[in-house]
Amino acid sequence: MIDFDTLVSRRKDTSEKWQVIKDEMGDGSDDVLALSIADMEFPTCPAIAEAISDAARHDILGYDHIPSQYYDALGSWMSEHHGLEVRPEYVTATAAVMPAVLAALRATTRPGDKVIIQRPVYYPFTHAAERTGLTILDNELVLDANGHYSMDFEDLERKAADPRCKALLLCNPHNPVGRVWTEAELSRLAEICLRNGVTILADEIHADFTYEGYEVTMLSRLGDDVARHCIEFTAPSKTFNLAGLACANVIVSNPSLKRDFDIAVENVGGLTVNHFGYVACQAAYEHGGEWLRQLQEYLAGNLGIVRRFAQSQKGVSLIEPEGTYLAWLDCNGLGMGSDDLRDFMRGSARVFLDEGILFGQSGSGFERVNMACPASFLTEAMDRIAAAIARR
Ligand SMILES: Cc1ncc(COP(=O)(O)O)c(C=O)c1O
Incomplete structure (x- = not known):
């Protein structure tokens, strides 16, 4: 125990x-x-702490090339826990999720464009949109009398139809309201976004935490069409309390979207994972x-x-x-x-x-x-x- x-x-x-x-x-x-x-x-x-301390004792801490075992560990975790096929070529390992979200906004929008967020939501989403010179379209979540939050799809239709709206920043599971969006909800959201040319940036950093009876649907599980129009942000940092090591994995299966994202990452100076970050991430996904x-x-x-x-x-x-x-x-x-x-x-x-x-x-x-x-x-x-x- x-x-x-x-x-x-x-x-x-x-x-x-x-x-x-x-x-x-x-x-x-x-x-x-x-x-x-x-x-x-x-x-x-403990297995992660051990891997980090082994690395500190034995590894040479020069410039890193992330080993294939890292991608194997990530792929196995995503497949076993989320039913997601993650090939190494889909993955950009980054130092933390939010800088990667910022890069993804840069990759999918131009200054003056608009981005949808669903408040109340993790407040750095607002900062990221503002720092990218975007106008925020708030597709406010609706709270009913039973204390249940849902998405306002009529409002989403209107906002996604704005020709300057290029991206939607999704939080699944949702911080702070705790919703694990259902497959039906995500399908409806994705249908609206794809029909209107809105790329979905899906922050799935909390995906490893669900209570009994709930299962996270990672966005790209909705099918190839959705996968081609989305960028997914995952990390071991919430799950294994590793935020101080700054390690995240961004998953993009569409090669041209991935190229745009990787260029945006380069343009913000690169978001290289540090050695201990990827050692910890690999150990987490192998042994956690x-x-x-x-x-x-x-x-x-x-x-x-x-x-x-x-x-x-x-x-x-x-x-x-x-x-x-x-x-x-x-x-x-x-x-x-x-x-x-x-x-x-x-x-x-x-x-x-x-x-x-x-x-x-x-x-x-x-x-x-x-x-x-x-x-x-x-x-x-x-x-x-x-x-x-x-x-x-
Ligand atoms: C939804 C969400 N995204 C991103 C982050 C931060 O991730 P990182 O530290 O990797 O930037 C948090 C942290 O609370 C979060 O709740």
Whole structure:
């Protein structure tokens, strides 16, 4: 059994998630608990740590040529876990997903073009579009009375029909609302995009995390036609907590689209994976299956903690995630504005979450909770919020 229960303090290390508390809240914030940025409070899988330390001891760290075993490991993982055939010639290994998304936007659009995103969504999508000189068309997700998010296809039709609209940035599974888009939803989205000449950039970084009963459909599984018009972004970084090593794999089966993407990567100075990044990625995909299975079980338990907390509170409800290790809490029932809610969570409850408004205006009144932490830590955080609500 893997030990996910022991808390390893990161307050004093180089963790962005923990340092940002000090930066934003200053002195006297040492008691505040971090449940924000999407990395995990767990050490990586032991087989990965071993591969990295072996590489540090034995490898010569000159310029790298990624070995064929790397592509074999990636291909086997994608085939076994996602039913996807990934040939080496489809793959560009890059340092992280977001710089690759930026390059993909450059490859598929010209300044002044438009890109569709579906807010509330991972906020660097907005920054990437803005930095590329694109106008954002927001195909806002729709939340129904049962707490279920869906896509607004009528609105998508209108936006995709804009002749300057050249790309759609898809998040599947969706951060922060936790949807694992169904095959039917993705087929409808793809049909609209392909009919209108809109390339789909599919960020599938959370694809290894689903809860029981849900299965991710990687976009290119919808068929050759869709595969020819999409770029898929995958990575071991969320799955195995390797974000600090910056390693991702971009999958493009259409040779001319891949050429355009690779040129765009060169034009941003290259996004070379560092040696330890690809060593870790290969080890993860070769040896990480059982570790991930146990992690998923653990996360299902953690989701239960957040669910029970939300059920016990009047003004808070949980948007049930189907995937990701992120919980999207609707706190609108507490009747606070977005700034007050942030101050309440940080000041009264002493927890540091990601405020919903960061993900788009419709995220106002929501909070995103990172559940990838020891259960005792998550319980403490939920207890703190409950106690702060009781004191109001
Ligand atoms: C949807 C999504 N894409 C990309 C990233 C960041 O990936 P990277 O660190 O590889 O740029 C995240 C991190 O939270 C994410 O949630």
